[in-house]
Amino acid sequence: MVNSTSPLSLHADRLFPADAKVRDIARALYNEIKDLPIISPHGHTDPRWFAYDESFGNATELLIRPDHYVFRMLYSQGISLESLGIPRWDGGEVEKDPRKIWNLFAKNYYLFRGTPSRMWLDTVFHDVFGLRVQLNEQTADQYYDSITEQLATDAFRPRALMDRFNIELIATTEGALDPLPHHQAIQGTPWQKRVITSFRPDDVVDASRDDFATNVAKLGEMTGEDTQSWSGYLDAIRKRREWFRQMGATATDHGHPTALTADLNTSACEALFARCLKGEASEQEQEIFRGQMLTELAGMSIEDGMVMQIHPGAFRNHNPELFTKFGRDKGADIPSQTEYVQALKPLLDKYGNNPKLNIILFTLDETVYARELAPLAGHYPSLKLGPAWWFHDSPEGMLRFRHQVTETAGFYNTVGFNDDTRAFLSIPARHDVARRIDCRFLAELITQHRINEQEGFELAHDLTYNLAKKAYKLG
Amino acid sequence: MVNSTSPLSLHADRLFPADAKVRDIARALYNEIKDLPIISPHGHTDPRWFAYDESFGNATELLIRPDHYVFRMLYSQGISLESLGIPRWDGGEVEKDPRKIWNLFAKNYYLFRGTPSRMWLDTVFHDVFGLRVQLNEQTADQYYDSITEQLATDAFRPRALMDRFNIELIATTEGALDPLPHHQAIQGTPWQKRVITSFRPDDVVDASRDDFATNVAKLGEMTGEDTQSWSGYLDAIRKRREWFRQMGATATDHGHPTALTADLNTSACEALFARCLKGEASEQEQEIFRGQMLTELAGMSIEDGMVMQIHPGAFRNHNPELFTKFGRDKGADIPSQTEYVQALKPLLDKYGNNPKLNIILFTLDETVYARELAPLAGHYPSLKLGPAWWFHDSPEGMLRFRHQVTETAGFYNTVGFNDDTRAFLSIPARHDVARRIDCRFLAELITQHRINEQEGFELAHDLTYNLAKKAYKLG
Amino acid sequence: MVNSTSPLSLHADRLFPADAKVRDIARALYNEIKDLPIISPHGHTDPRWFAYDESFGNATELLIRPDHYVFRMLYSQGISLESLGIPRWDGGEVEKDPRKIWNLFAKNYYLFRGTPSRMWLDTVFHDVFGLRVQLNEQTADQYYDSITEQLATDAFRPRALMDRFNIELIATTEGALDPLPHHQAIQGTPWQKRVITSFRPDDVVDASRDDFATNVAKLGEMTGEDTQSWSGYLDAIRKRREWFRQMGATATDHGHPTALTADLNTSACEALFARCLKGEASEQEQEIFRGQMLTELAGMSIEDGMVMQIHPGAFRNHNPELFTKFGRDKGADIPSQTEYVQALKPLLDKYGNNPKLNIILFTLDETVYARELAPLAGHYPSLKLGPAWWFHDSPEGMLRFRHQVTETAGFYNTVGFNDDTRAFLSIPARHDVARRIDCRFLAELITQHRINEQEGFELAHDLTYNLAKKAYKLG
Structure with missing residues (x-):
């Protein structure tokens, strides 16, 4: 594993x-x-x-919420859009905690094997954010923190x-x-x-x-x-x-x-x-x-x-x-x-x-x-x-x-x-x-x-x- | 050849x-x-x-008669379904001799070159029946006998x-x-x-x-x-x-x-x-x-x-x-x-x-x-x-x-x-x-x-x- | 170049x-x-x-005028059929000089990169006419002359x-x-x-x-x-x-x-x-x-x-x-x-x-x-x-x-x-x-x-x- x-x-x-x-x-x-x-x-x-x-903003706001390639795949495997924090038009409740959403994404990142999203995201992780371990449930927090911190800098x-x-x-x-x-x-x-x-x-x-x-x-x-x-x-x-x-x-x-x-x-x-x-x-x-x-x-x-x-x-x-x-x-x-x-x-x-x-x-x-x-x-x-x-x-x-x-x-x-x-x-x-x-x-x-x-x-x-x-x- | x-x-x-x-x-x-x-x-x-x-039963009954992949190809090359022993609904005459049918199939086996049927059949011949010569007109009888004999065993x-x-x-x-x-x-x-x-x-x-x-x-x-x-x-x-x-x-x-x-x-x-x-x-x-x-x-x-x-x-x-x-x-x-x-x-x-x-x-x-x-x-x-x-x-x-x-x-x-x-x-x-x-x-x-x-x-x-x-x- | x-x-x-x-x-x-x-x-x-x-006849008459593969590509890039000497039904003016047409073709020959026309034409140039330099604007005349001369021979x-x-x-x-x-x-x-x-x-x-x-x-x-x-x-x-x-x-x-x-x-x-x-x-x-x-x-x-x-x-x-x-x-x-x-x-x-x-x-x-x-x-x-x-x-x-x-x-x-x-x-x-x-x-x-x-x-x-x-x- x-x-x-x-x-x-x-x-x-x-x-x-x-x-x-x-x-x-x-x-x-x-x-x-x-x-x-x-x-x-x-x-x-x-x-x-x-x-x-x-x-x-943070990793979730930048990389998950606007990317319909990402949440269409998660949704197809039974993960609700609410749990991904996608805002509802009718004001219904959705997950608010960006870190929790990021963790859910990380845990299911294996679903993207063989897709271009996986290749684009890994390239962003590696080249833009300098990350050197794979994204998964165990590294989710490390990713979230590193990305969110870097996003706050002028660079x-x-x-x-x-x-x-x-x-x-x-x-x-x-x-x-x-x-x-x-x-x-x-x-x-x-x-x-x-x-x-x-x-x-x-x-x-x-x-x-x-x-x-x-x-x-x-x-x-x-x-x-x-x-x-x-x-x-x-x-x-x-x-x-x-x-x-x-x-x-x-x-x-x-x-x-x-x-x-x-x-x-x-x-x-x-x-x-x-x-x-x-x-x-x-x-x-x-x-x-x-x-x-x-x-x-x-x-x-x-x-x-x-x-x-x-x-x-x-x-x-x-x-x-x-x-x-x-x-x-x-x-x-x-x-x-x-x-x-x-x-x-x-x-x-x-x-x-x-x-x-x-x-x-x-x-x-x-x-x-x-x-x-x-x-x-x-x-x-x-x-x-x-x-x-x-x-x-x-x-x-x-x-x-x-x-x-x-x-x-x-x-x-x-x-x-x-x-x-x-x-x-x-x-x-x-x-x-x-x-x-x-x-x-x-x-x-x-x-x-x-x-x-x-x-x-x-x-x-x-x-x-x-x-x-x-x-x-x-x- | x-x-x-x-x-x-x-x-x-x-x-x-x-x-x-x-x-x-x-x-x-x-x-x-x-x-x-x-x-x-x-x-x-x-x-x-x-x-x-x-x-x-015999080789023909098991491997030819039920396999529409096999006789659709033979039929497309002008071989009648009657000659392959496919039963007619209207009671019309069809070939009854399974060995003769097997020989007709064997003679035309080259038609399957490049098809999956050929690969599946060769695998069955080799792995299931232990045959080690290629199927063709000359080996047809040998195939028919070997397969039919083996089918009669408990294994x-x-x-x-x-x-x-x-x-x-x-x-x-x-x-x-x-x-x-x-x-x-x-x-x-x-x-x-x-x-x-x-x-x-x-x-x-x-x-x-x-x-x-x-x-x-x-x-x-x-x-x-x-x-x-x-x-x-x-x-x-x-x-x-x-x-x-x-x-x-x-x-x-x-x-x-x-x-x-x-x-x-x-x-x-x-x-x-x-x-x-x-x-x-x-x-x-x-x-x-x-x-x-x-x-x-x-x-x-x-x-x-x-x-x-x-x-x-x-x-x-x-x-x-x-x-x-x-x-x-x-x-x-x-x-x-x-x-x-x-x-x-x-x-x-x-x-x-x-x-x-x-x-x-x-x-x-x-x-x-x-x-x-x-x-x-x-x-x-x-x-x-x-x-x-x-x-x-x-x-x-x-x-x-x-x-x-x-x-x-x-x-x-x-x-x-x-x-x-x-x-x-x-x-x-x-x-x-x-x-x-x-x-x-x-x-x-x-x-x-x-x-x-x-x-x-x-x-x-x-x-x-x-x-x-x-x-x-x-x- | x-x-x-x-x-x-x-x-x-x-x-x-x-x-x-x-x-x-x-x-x-x-x-x-x-x-x-x-x-x-x-x-x-x-x-x-x-x-x-x-x-x-000449190179243009033989190799360009009858070949709709050739002039469809040239036309798609804004080259008029008139300039390629394609005769008009309504008697409208078209280019008459076969050498000029050949030069226009030669200059745009790069458009055929990756197409079968390019491969067929190069094979004709090489094998039929014995040409050994690539066709382009600079070699156009040489091509035109060589092809047209050869076409006049009994061979x-x-x-x-x-x-x-x-x-x-x-x-x-x-x-x-x-x-x-x-x-x-x-x-x-x-x-x-x-x-x-x-x-x-x-x-x-x-x-x-x-x-x-x-x-x-x-x-x-x-x-x-x-x-x-x-x-x-x-x-x-x-x-x-x-x-x-x-x-x-x-x-x-x-x-x-x-x-x-x-x-x-x-x-x-x-x-x-x-x-x-x-x-x-x-x-x-x-x-x-x-x-x-x-x-x-x-x-x-x-x-x-x-x-x-x-x-x-x-x-x-x-x-x-x-x-x-x-x-x-x-x-x-x-x-x-x-x-x-x-x-x-x-x-x-x-x-x-x-x-x-x-x-x-x-x-x-x-x-x-x-x-x-x-x-x-x-x-x-x-x-x-x-x-x-x-x-x-x-x-x-x-x-x-x-x-x-x-x-x-x-x-x-x-x-x-x-x-x-x-x-x-x-x-x-x-x-x-x-x-x-x-x-x-x-x-x-x-x-x-x-x-x-x-x-x-x-x-x-x-x-x-x-x-x-x-x-x-x-x-």
């Missing part, structure tokens, strides 16, 4: 394949790019951290960690109605270049939300546009995009249930928008409205140059009981089959050949990598492929992405890595996994004489750094 | 990868667990064998083989109306603990069957309940479950075409049940009825603690001409695409968070491993994942399962191996393949420093033995 | 895995079969080449290349209305045996085409049958099949959007055919008509012995703007999800057990390999599986095919390799990739002791040569 003296170490060759020849090449590639700055063009960290640079404040992590740029994600106070607060400071926002208008585009009409009304107030009219609504969105661009945004983000797009004529759009506003739209009409808006937003991207990220395919809040008690983002989002070839056609028919349009496609449905996404991105100049996402942001998931996408789309229709995380401390660990896996994939191609070594080194740089900067226009 | 002197050998390192480092670790893990007792919690062996311990009777195979426990599968005479026969003997039944109520739940109304009437007779009423029907099923539990059952099994579940109110259930009984239900209504029954059966599982196995996705009897001539289970079942995220929602909405519910999900559609099943099992406390099943119970199939499931669901939301077979002699071979592949997968994780060696050894034990006992409540 | 002196070499062990043991076995297998003659039973080369043996005329490439037989593909003049031209010469046609009746079967009624009328003129009647139409197709068989055809080919089949009664067929001819059929009716015709054509295959190839699943001409400007086959075909289990049932119910029927199934949807195609081919005597196709005709694509298909369908329900290409010069390269990947797969099975070495050698011969000759009746 693992005990209090089992050492925690990170092997220098972790994630590389066993074969000595491939491993040597993978290591050589990795050594060339491992210290390149981190570009994090899509994620969900809190801009407040970087604006005010306040200390993080662990957000900006110091940004430097230590060598993060050149990080993009947060905010809703269309967000006044972006924290991004405003850093305007005029050197951090303005390093912490930027992204425009995620789901709140004013998704008519299935209870607050849709209210949000559209607020959008009108914020912009001075008549958002009760279709054209005023579109203009209001244009104004918000402009404001986001002033706060550094180079990209928009769209988290729709499907990849459906639509291209209705103006009068049909007006009628549909009116029905949505009045709450009279059917589910199918709401879906068409979201699809129409993707096409409208693509048109705006052509106007203003913002890069468009489409993140479809999550069945959000699949567990209604849990949702009622605890709300969103509690590990109950489940991927669904997602179709792209028919779904994107209306948008592509209208704008797909326009060289000014830059769409980055993501998926939670790996069956489309080789069948739909690689052929689409390997043809349309407006399409590129985002990296392996969410449930697939893992060693095996990334390998499947490269193996299934590269032969048809090549490397240059991909855009480098996204960490897509709110777990700030894990960002270096996540990028490190991606860098190791990319180097492993390249090393396999080199060993099989499918690319040569020189190409491997160039590609390693491109996949780690250049492609992200170019695709997100961060140049 | 293979001839009568080509040796048959089983390499000690079979199924392990070529790399010496990985192979060494795989072998070390395997050596630790290869002799653990076999737990066979789901399968289709004949309880009569264990109750009366009579000798098996090859079912109970002796149970001991020799180190099978600690085997579960058979019986329909709801089965009086379980053979399980009764072993009650009070030491075999009662080793041979248990499982409750498979498809015969009284699937209203698309011609015999559905008859079966429901019989169910009433057997239980003394009024099965013409919805509540009486449910109570009758409860009583049968109780009877099965007395015969050792800890689990139920449900072989539906899809994973659809439903949650209708009582009056809708009553009306639907009545239409089904009268034969007035449409195909869609029969499907909803099966779905409603999965939810009802989940409720009963919470009451009585039985573990619920869901085996959806087979298009049974795809070949009507063959079905008319030869009946069920003749290799003409074809997997279909199977959706889980929407399909299971009604059941999960009702019971998914109940810690007393234990559902083991299987699939014939590998596209759902990473997309649907791992995320579902990695969230809901009531869900675990059954092993790679049927067409995927093979080295590559098992590897795909582990590679696609582990990162999101971990190891502890899986339940060990099922052989799911009626081919009794192949049970050790099948478990051996699973053990080798699991050790291979773990060895790869260790070599890539994704788990450590100590964890690998613990996991090897868990995957081989502990998880099955726990998941099926066989403690 | 790659420069004018970077050597171009093809490693003898390319595509083999790194592990020395596996590589040694793969090499040994490959050395046994690498010089076997090429059988090319399905492709799209121009029969005119072989009939008149005229020289090919580079089609028949000389047929001999040099060791192509024993090549099948072209022609529409039902093609008078096959070039195949006629070689009748009575020794080339008659080496260059044969295949019958692709999509033009007279697909009622969604604008020219359907015209084509059916032409079909009547060519055959003297009354193609306005259902029975006359079928007889006319029979006559065309006979004519194609005289020109060497042993196979038919069907490129439908889906795998749907139908089995209507005669009066329903008559009515549907009449609606199709009048242009009154809905999209769904046109789909059913295509499905009915697959069943009719299967019946004809039983009559006349032609092998039936079904190539479903491409969404053709997905990009309407590009289609309007440039026409078909410009890289805008995108695969779609394709269902087989339900779709093929009407045909299989009618003819699936008939040993005279030989259907070779292809797919662009890899999710059906293990789930649908292998189980279908591993049961029905009329079904075999075509090799990894089009987007999947690549090292990874072929490996996925073998890994996912073999355990259920075995090797003997597959049919060897198809190059399916119009890029004549790449044929040896494409077959070489397939041979290497098959040997690699077999070497892995041998190293894992899943087949023995002797079986590996037999299988290597079968997969390379014997299976194609047998499946396509080329014996």
